[in-house]
Amino acid sequence: MKRLLISAQAALLAATLTAPLYSFADDNPIRGNIRVVIGSKSTGGDTYQASSIITQALAKKIDTNIKVDAVGFSAAYKALKRVPNGSTIMIFHDQAYLGELYGKKGYENPFDNFIVGQTFATNPGNGYLVPKSSPYKNMAEVLEAAGNGKEVRVAIQPGGVSEIGFTAMKNAVRLAxxxxxxxxxxxxxxxxxxxxxxxxxxxxxxINGSVQANEQYTRLPADDQKAMSFLWLTAKGSTLEQAHEEGLGETSREQLLSFANPAVEVPMSADQNFTFDKEFFFIYNKKTDPKVIAFIDKALTEVFADGEVQEELKKSFFIPNFRTAADSQAYLKGKRDQYSSIIKALQK
Structure with missing residues (x-):
């Protein structure tokens, strides 16, 4: 009898050791691989870079394959509308709602036509530059020149983060x-x-540019045709302060802070300066099962709790910025409404 009991216990132990361990993926309501379409066609831009970092961490956490496709916002919206089961997800940034506020063709209100999901990163490098030979040495001189009748030409990509900073410049001139x-x-x-x-x-x-794309040109000697200088970074100073001390390239965090509020003032109202953090977030099909979004909430919460993805983001000069879907929706709606007031004031 004792031999039988020992044999049974040994068999049970062996079965326990060979049985598959619980995996996070066991609770995954999304069947099969996941396709992430992004609102940019560039595989060298910040949208693709940020998306690759977060999807690699997410794929590892939920034990599935995730592919990032740089298809552009129009194709991304179309792809998202076709697949409501969560196997196609979109990642974009504030241009998702800014394009609609500016009335640009092809943009839709993401809060009405889709489900806005989790934020995960901020690019604090969005900014504006001039040639090193420019007569303008700071933003105050640019705004004053325009206010005194001088035409100032600003190169932007309309309908998005480029244009919101341009709008802020116009608004600041209008105020003064x-x-x-x-x-x-x-x-x-x-x-x-x-x-x-x-x-x-x-x-x-x-021109509108970024720390990631344009910092290399700021290192060139002044007599080089391609030499540039930063005038303004739209990110909050408190956001930039979260970057690594070494900054990016040969430009330290301290130097970058000298181009951001409060060191650089671009008035948004009589008592508030304009700032804009470029933030990346997930977008889902309107009919997506709430269980899918809750699952991604949980998975991303654990990804950020692990702590590794924060360092990967910071290495590429992104600031970790995770919010669950519900918190993200409330936050981004408030952000949209805030900047909508500036856009509408200039459209009257």
Whole structure:
């Protein structure tokens, strides 16, 4: 009898040791691989870079394959509408709602037509630059020149984060010099390389750029045609302070902070300066099962609790910024409403 009991216990122990352990993936309501479409066509831009970092961490956590497709916002929206089961998800940034606020073709209200999901990162590097040979050495001089009747040409990609900073410039001129805001003129271009070329060719006085894409040009000697200087970073100073002390390239965090609020003031109202954090977030099909979104909430919560993804993001000059879907929706709706007031004031 004792031998039988020992044999049974041994068999039970062996079965326990060979049985598959519980996996996070066991609770996954999404069947099969996941496709993440992004609102950019570039595989070298910040949207693709941020998306790759977060999806690699997520794929490892839920033990599935996730592919990032750089298809652009229009194709991404179409793909998202076709698949309600969660196997196609979108990642984009604030341009998702800014494009609709600006009335740009192809953009939709993401809060009405889709489900806005989790934020996960901020790019604090969105900014504006001038040639090193420019007569403008700071943003105050740019705004004052426009206020005094000088045309200032700003190269932007319309309908998004590029344009919201341009709108802030016009608004600041309007506040200080009513009626002179049209001296801040948009030069509508496409990619970052197009904006850079406009500066090289002397077609633009100021361009929208980023720390990631343009810091290399700020290292060039002043007599180089491609040499640039930062004037303004739109991110909050408190956001930039979370970056690594070494900053990016040869530009330290301390140097970058000298281009952001409160060191640089671009008035949004009589008592508030304009700032804008470019934030990345998930977007889901309107009919997505709440269980899918809850599952991703839980998975991303654990990814950020593990702590590794934060370092990966910071290495690429992104600031970790996780919110669950519900918190993200409330936050981003409030953010949209805040910047909508500036856009509408200039459209009257």
């Amino acid at each position: 010099h009513p009626g002179q805001e049209d001296n801040v003129v948009a030069l509508n271009t496409g990619s970052q390389s197009d904006k850079n070329q406009a500066l090289f060719d002397g077609l633009a006085d100021v």
